[in-house]
Amino acid sequence: MLGIALGIGVLAVLVSALLGPKKASRAKLMAYESGNDPEHGGVGTGQRFPVHFYLVAMLFIVFDIETAFFFPLAVAYQKLVPFAFWEALTFVGLLLVGYYYILKKGVLEWT
Amino acid sequence: MLTPPDVALAPLLPILLVLAGAVSSTVLGFHLPRRTLTAINLVLLLLSAAAMALLWSGPGELPATAFGGSLRADNAAVLLGLTIVAGSMMALLVSLDTAYRARLSFPEFDAMLMYAVTGTLLIAFSGDLIVMLIGLEVMSLASYVLATLQDSRRAEESGLKYFLLGSVGSAVLIYGLALVYGATGSLSYGGIAAATAGLTPGNLGLLVGGALLLLAGFGFKVALAPFHQWTPDVYSGAPTTVSLFLSTVVKVAAFAGMLRVFGGALQNAPFWASALQLLIAATLIVGNAASLFQTNFKRMLAYSAVAHTGFLAMALLGTPGLGGAALGYYLLVYTLMTGAALAIVAALQRTEAGMNISDLRGLYHRHPGYAVALAACLASLAGLPPFAGFFGKYLAFQAAFQNGYVWLSILAVLASVAALVYYLRPAMLLFMPDRTPAREYPHGQRPATNLTVALGVAAITVLGLLPNLWYGWLADPAIWELLAGR
Amino acid sequence: MDPAPTTYYVALSGLLFAIGMMGVLTRRTAIMMFLSVELMLNAANLALVAFARSWGDLAGQTAVFIVMTLAAAEVAIGLAIIVAIFRQRETTNVDVLATLKG
Numbered sequence: 001m002l003g004i005a006l007g008i009g010v011l012a013v014l015v016s017a018l019l020g021p022k023k024a025s026r027a028k029l030m031a032y033e034s035g036n037d038p039e040h041g042g043v044g045t046g047q048r049f050p051v052h053f054y055l056v057a058m059l060f061i062v063f064d065i066e067t068a069f070f071f072p073l074a075v076a077y078q079k080l081v082p083f084a085f086w087e088a089l090t091f092v093g094l095l096l097v098g099y100y101y102i103l104k105k106g107v108l109e110w111t
Numbered sequence: 112m113l114t115p116p117d118v119a120l121a122p123l124l125p126i127l128l129v130l131a132g133a134v135s136s137t138v139l140g141f142h143l144p145r146r147t148l149t150a151i152n153l154v155l156l157l158l159s160a161a162a163m164a165l166l167w168s169g170p171g172e173l174p175a176t177a178f179g180g181s182l183r184a185d186n187a188a189v190l191l192g193l194t195i196v197a198g199s200m201m202a203l204l205v206s207l208d209t210a211y212r213a214r215l216s217f218p219e220f221d222a223m224l225m226y227a228v229t230g231t232l233l234i235a236f237s238g239d240l241i242v243m244l245i246g247l248e249v250m251s252l253a254s255y256v257l258a259t260l261q262d263s264r265r266a267e268e269s270g271l272k273y274f275l276l277g278s279v280g281s282a283v284l285i286y287g288l289a290l291v292y293g294a295t296g297s298l299s300y301g302g303i304a305a306a307t308a309g310l311t312p313g314n315l316g317l318l319v320g321g322a323l324l325l326l327a328g329f330g331f332k333v334a335l336a337p338f339h340q341w342t343p344d345v346y347s348g349a350p351t352t353v354s355l356f357l358s359t360v361v362k363v364a365a366f367a368g369m370l371r372v373f374g375g376a377l378q379n380a381p382f383w384a385s386a387l388q389l390l391i392a393a394t395l396i397v398g399n400a401a402s403l404f405q406t407n408f409k410r411m412l413a414y415s416a417v418a419h420t421g422f423l424a425m426a427l428l429g430t431p432g433l434g435g436a437a438l439g440y441y442l443l444v445y446t447l448m449t450g451a452a453l454a455i456v457a458a459l460q461r462t463e464a465g466m467n468i469s470d471l472r473g474l475y476h477r478h479p480g481y482a483v484a485l486a487a488c489l490a491s492l493a494g495l496p497p498f499a500g501f502f503g504k505y506l507a508f509q510a511a512f513q514n515g516y517v518w519l520s521i522l523a524v525l526a527s528v529a530a531l532v533y534y535l536r537p538a539m540l541l542f543m544p545d546r547t548p549a550r551e552y553p554h555g556q557r558p559a560t561n562l563t564v565a566l567g568v569a570a571i572t573v574l575g576l577l578p579n580l581w582y583g584w585l586a587d588p589a590i591w592e593l594l595a596g597r
Numbered sequence: 598m599d600p601a602p603t604t605y606y607v608a609l610s611g612l613l614f615a616i617g618m619m620g621v622l623t624r625r626t627a628i629m630m631f632l633s634v635e636l637m638l639n640a641a642n643l644a645l646v647a648f649a650r651s652w653g654d655l656a657g658q659t660a661v662f663i664v665m666t667l668a669a670a671e672v673a674i675g676l677a678i679i680v681a682i683f684r685q686r687e688t689t690n691v692d693v694l695a696t697l698k699g
Contacts, residue, residue: 282637293648
């Protein structure tokens with residue numbers, strides 16, 4: 001069963017790659033931006049995001065993942081001893097240290 | 112209500128003190144001058160060392176643990192932790208003199224160094240694979256930043272290489288961890304060691320695969336050939352103070368992790384030792400051969416660090432009792448002699464690329480103190496008595512030899528004879544007549560570097576004459592046979 | 598319907614790990630190498646979860662949490678280094694970064 005399923009999947013991809021017509025047209029090569037014409041030729045063809053954008057995106061990744069630790073805490077909160085609260089507070093405190101550093105470095109200032 | 116976790120402050124204290132240094136550097140760095148902050152961090156490291164010394168458990172005492180054994184402050188942890196603190200203090204002291212000149216960003220340098228030390232201590236104190244992994248990653252991530260900190264093309268290139276290869280190493284290691292967990296159903300060293308005895312053939316296969324992946328991952332971190340390619344580029348491309356830190360403290364911590372995992376958790380697992388001996392043989396050949404052909408002194412020291420990885424890893428092949436003690440002794444000596452040699456490079460170099468070996472000619476006539484100290488370091492690195500490097504090598508070879516690795520021991524002896532050539536060539540140049548104009552960085556008082564070099568050289572001389580000052584603490588085999596707990 | 602045996606998950610994770618490893622060895626831009634490393638980490642996560650289920654043990658699942666955080670931290674630091682290099686040299690092809698060798 002698994003072999004047949006795999007075989008059909010692989011075959012479909014292979015056949016369409018081998019037999020399908022490949023005609024590049026301007027519309028096909030254009031970057032996809034939700035149906036609108038790409039501005040400035042599209043991302044990667046000249047226009048660049050300011051570096052500042054990357055910094056903020058990176059900060060978002062880090063702080064976003066840190067929140068993931070609060071989900072288990074919230075689920076088990078009723079069963080936890082008060083100690084868990086102080087533990088979580090320590091964790092938030094350490095995050096605040098990072099936040100203070102970012103503020104002082106001026107990463108969040110949009111000029 | 113669940114039971115509160117078993118949080119004990121005493122075994123955590125050395126780590127918390129270093130973390131406090133890291134956090135305070137992050138916050139106070141905007142308000143305090145560089146030297147004050149470094150001084151605070153030095154004091155915190157000393158306090159951490161004192162806290163570790165207090166954790167020493169005498170005969171019959173049980174070691175302090177926290178989090179249900181996930182953190183073990185046993186004697187092995189204390190001894191490795193003290194070695195780590197010694198190396199970190201050397202790096203910080205040298206940075207007092209050179210960080211400004213090297214344009215290392217502030218306060219990031221101090222903060223990242225202390226975060227890295229926090230990670231290294233977590234590895235030394237780890238009682239299960241998760242804590243080891245957290246420590247290893249905290250250390251590695253901070254080290255990637257340290258290698259990149261200087262705003263120069265060389266530093267950025269070395270940082271990217273370190274990062275890419277280091278993260279591959281981490282990924283391999285984590286996959287190995289997952290396989291070992293799958294084979295044994297436990298992540299704690301004790302649980303894994305207990306489960307290795309009665310495994311089904313399927314699980315045994317998983318365990319062997321996991322152990323080999325862990326070995327490869329650690330191979331990346333300690334620079335065992337063929338996973339060593341990043342080492343010379345990173346050590347010679349990073350600012351010298353950072354190279355000092357990376358080649359001493361980070362390597363000690365990675366070996367501490369290997370000791371915990373292979374000497375403790377996987378000590379009865381099959382097959383990894385045979386693979387390790389092949390890696391060591393390759394490392395000895397590659398490291399020593401490449402060192403012979405270097406013209407840049409800093410790069411030669413980087414290759415010598417690779418060669419020393421081979422010598423150090425031989426101790427892992429010994430029985431846990433003998434090998435652990437040998438590794439513990441050799442790691443401290445290696446830290447001191449490499450640290451002192453790189454401190455001298457940091458003080459004398461004109462640029463962060465270090466100096467050429469030929470520039471060392473006649474150094475004795477310009478800086479007699481540095482020349483004598485450097486000669487002592489080189490002799491110790493080469494393994495000549497009466498310096499401590501000799502005793503370290505002897506112990507490591509003996510550990511491997513007594514456990515039946517005869518051909519590897521012979522290869523290691525041959526390799527260290529070949530190593531004499533590249534260590535003694537610069538050492539002799541130091542005392543040659545002075546025909547070249549001075550090529551050292553001319554300015555500046557370097558009291559902190561002088562102190563570091565003096566202490567390091569004094570220590571390797573004294574430890575060479577009276578090895579039992581340090582080895583006496585390590586010699587009890589019980590310390591190293593209980594790496595995984597009871 | 599029976600849940601799929603652990604072997605399937607482990608095989609899939611092994612496949613993902615191998616694809617990631619191939620990517621690291623063959624790709625020459627830093628970003629693609631880095632993406633491949635992330636794939637290897639997620640392979641390890643899948644294996645950890647599968648093993649945790651088969652042993653009926655939660656430790657493996659918490660390990661996944663830790664590894665996810667590590668991956669995020671690695672992304673942040675890796676992208677920071679890559680951006681710093683790109684600003685200086687306009688390339689992240691690792692073959693061009695060969696000032697240091699010998």
